[in-house]
Amino acid sequence: MTSAAKAPVLFISHGAPTFALEPGLLGPRLRTLGRQLPELKAVLVVSPHWQTKNVMVMSTALPETVHDFGGFPASLYALQYRAAGQPELAQEAARLLNAAGFAANCDDRRGLDHGAWVPLLHLLPEAKVPVFQVSMPLGLTTQQAVKLGQALAPLRKQGVLIVASGSMTHNLYDVRQSGAQPEAYAQEFATWVRTAVLAKGVKQLLDYRAEAPYAERAHPSEEHFLPLLIAMGAVTEADEVTLLQGGITNGVLSMESYAWGIE
Template sequence: MNRLPTLFVSHGAPTYALEPGLAGAQLAAFAARLPRPRAILVVSPHWMTVRPRVATTARPETIHDFGGFPAPLYELQYPAPGHPEFAQRAIDLLNAAGWPAQADPQRGLDHGAWVPLRHLYPQADVPVFQVSLPASLTPESALAYGAALAPLAEEGVLIVGSGSLTHNLYEFRMGQTEVLAYAREFEGWIRDAVVAGDRGRLAAALDEAPHARRAHPTTEHFLPLPVAFGAAQPPLPATVLRGEILYGALSMESYAFGDVPHADTASQACNGASR
């Protein structure tokens, strides 16, 4: 199998599970163009740990780690199997790269994993396992964390960083259709950095991008983006998977790093440039 691309997805609010919109359609079209992965590895901000942990669960449960949403969301299940062998491979790779990692035989799939996976692989027939997000990560070290996992993409594993391109919960307004200007400006700056393959800009994004601290008052939903970028091996094309900006400030844009067969979305070669 040729190397699979890596993927950053904006997983949105839990309601995204039932309301795919443009972003969900983009994910479905992306998955349809890929060779079938042997497994999927997901890094999500909803599993943060002091040191890296890797889910070795054979049958991960669906975790409904949210409150105050419509009842049908709590009935949804994503019964994909785990993949203990690839999970152990991830542990070995992290340890070899200086990230002491441990197995977690109980961990299920949080909504940062199963919500976007409902649109990528709705049949839940591809094995899935999660790798935790260390709480001490910075954008720079998140690039290295992703790079440690990169060999898995050569082995048929789809590496997914699941977060949110913008994530200011204080400014979300359910039903609001007018987009706040800062969210659009931040989204555009990140898109330009990603399409240029500019590792340095991405590492410095939370300091240099316009309105960065407003877009991300906390960093955990941004960090899966540099993880996914770091897991790719430049020079690679970056494909923009467009999504709406919902609730005034929640960008649903996603990115794929690597060759996407028969892609009909405009892409531009990453040149691996740094500042």
């Protein structure tokens, strides 16, 4: 990676944990995208499955694969993602976050939750690139999510791919059996968001809860949507956005995802 180049930014809808075994439409697209990525020094993942009072940064040298879910097939618990960590860059991320006004500390025992390793199984299946995570602070607002992404953005110039892992829609009360027909509200919400993202409409998205159709039904709580705003905080006007269509699984889980800065 040249000194002028920057690593891309991704927002990936990670869906249900079974996405690891059932790639659907998005899995092959992530695998193709992974082959297009520049040489990377590390991957930084922000996942809603690690929420803490203040921001924590994973500085574990050899993070474990955490199976932080229950009631799924045994084959899912057998999966491992054996990427190394990147303690040095984790320390740098913590420094940037503190400089931006976040109270950040490092955690040298944390493993990779499924919001990180499940999408990475498709994106970078060989697990050769080091991975570390940054937690989401509890009570994060849309404005603070953008600020968090802005704080992490300088790492892109050091070859760090920023992956904001969430879900375009995430109403677990409405989840149906695999193969169920998509609910219209999930598609309408995802379409509204797509229009805003492609237009680089961060201001629209800050107030998505009041402006987007079915926002509260699509996201009864916000933690799976906020990674999109973290991603958008980490990009610039010069970063072209690429839509990664993923369809809708389980009737209501939109897998729509985005990439910025792919050349």
